[in-house]
Amino acid sequence: MQIRKLLNFSTHPNELELFNDDWQKIMAFVHHNGFDGLELLPVGNYPFSRIPPQIACGLHLRFFVFLRAFSQSRQEELETLFGNMENVNRFYGGSNPECIVKTYAAQLSLASDLGCDYVVYHPVQCDLAHIYNWNFPWHWRETLEICSEILNAALAESGYQGWLLFENLWWPGSFRLEDTDEYEYLRKQVHHERCGIALDTAHMLHSMHGFRQEKLAIARLLKKVESLGSLRQEIRTVHLCSALSGDYIKTSRRSATPQPDLDFWQQLKLARKHVSSIDPHEPFTDPAIGALFDLVKPDQVVFEFTFPDTCTWQRKITTQKKILENILW
Numbered sequence: 001m002q003i004r005k006l007l008n009f010s011t012h013p014n015e016l017e018l019f020n021d022d023w024q025k026i027m028a029f030v031h032h033n034g035f036d037g038l039e040l041l042p043v044g045n046y047p048f049s050r051i052p053p054q055i056a057c058g059l060h061l062r063f064f065v066f067l068r069a070f071s072q073s074r075q076e077e078l079e080t081l082f083g084n085m086e087n088v089n090r091f092y093g094g095s096n097p098e099c100i101v102k103t104y105a106a107q108l109s110l111a112s113d114l115g116c117d118y119v120v121y122h123p124v125q126c127d128l129a130h131i132y133n134w135n136f137p138w139h140w141r142e143t144l145e146i147c148s149e150i151l152n153a154a155l156a157e158s159g160y161q162g163w164l165l166f167e168n169l170w171w172p173g174s175f176r177l178e179d180t181d182e183y184e185y186l187r188k189q190v191h192h193e194r195c196g197i198a199l200d201t202a203h204m205l206h207s208m209h210g211f212r213q214e215k216l217a218i219a220r221l222l223k224k225v226e227s228l229g230s231l232r233q234e235i236r237t238v239h240l241c242s243a244l245s246g247d248y249i250k251t252s253r254r255s256a257t258p259q260p261d262l263d264f265w266q267q268l269k270l271a272r273k274h275v276s277s278i279d280p281h282e283p284f285t286d287p288a289i290g291a292l293f294d295l296v297k298p299d300q301v302v303f304e305f306t307f308p309d310t311c312t313w314q315r316k317i318t319t320q321k322k323i324l325e326n327i328l329w
Contacts, residue, residue: 016046023050041060081128108154117163136173144185205217205242214244237300
């Protein structure tokens with residue numbers, strides 16, 4: 001079966017402004033580059049009815065990140081992390097876990113309304129105290145239990161029937177595709193028939209502590225994916241991007257520390273900068289990455305990049321497309 005080719009895009013004002021919030025121009029850019037549609041990240045209270053049908057093939061659900069204390073209503077921990085309950089309300093859109101459920105239920109319903117075939121979810125959590133050294137004080141089972149409870153409530157409320165894909169990240173204590181038991185555990189916990197995996201190639205590289213050279217990075221990535229065995233059949237989407245941030249990962253894990261003297265929003269800004277340094281969403285340049293598609297047969301591949309302007313986006317698309325021209329096109 002032909003693999004569907006998608007680009008990532010969001011309704012963040014910065015991205016919409018690149019095309020003057022004109023979806024005909026967005027569609028023209030997508031099709032001009034030989035892609036079939038978008039994996040959409042819904043941001044804010046955008047009038048989603050403006051989005052033409054069929055262009056959003058997938059939808060990336062919001063990533064709340066800090067789940068443990070909030071899902072268990074641990075007010076003292078929340079006040080330590082956020083500074084005060086006003087910040088908690090501002091970050092989550094409410095003061096109890098039900099507000100997260102409602103957000104996801106609304107986004108699942110949006111996916112149905114837009115005709116998306118799948119949604120992507122991160123079964124992941126972290127905190128500001130350990131985001132630099134990666135020494136999170138919980139096991140992945142606890143994370144997956146929290147995420148499953150939230151997802152089950154949102155699925156029941158929305159009635160969503162499409163594919164639900166779990167995306168790997170690199171933080172220990174979360175869904176990393178380090179152990180096949182992680183996915184099996186999710187499948188038992190989440191009450192949804194159509195589940196699968198969204199493999200993020202850069203995230204898998206980070207989970208192996210990063211690399212400096214692309215050739216070695218690709219070789220290790222292919223070996224890691226091959227080791228998944230029959231689990232490879234569950235990979236329905238590939239987020240294809242590279243990152244050679246090995247030096248930064250090693251240095252930051254040794255030396256970077258939280259700055260509790262700053263307020264929550266300042267700490268969050270620094271944490272986002274840190275994450276972007278680990279995961280810059282760059283294109284692969286070595287054709288060796290094409291061998292990935294001998295190991296997995298996804299329904300779609302997403303060229304997932306960050307871009308401050310259309311020139312940067314075009315350059316990244318062209319670079320990665322060139323090395324896969326005879327494989328995906």
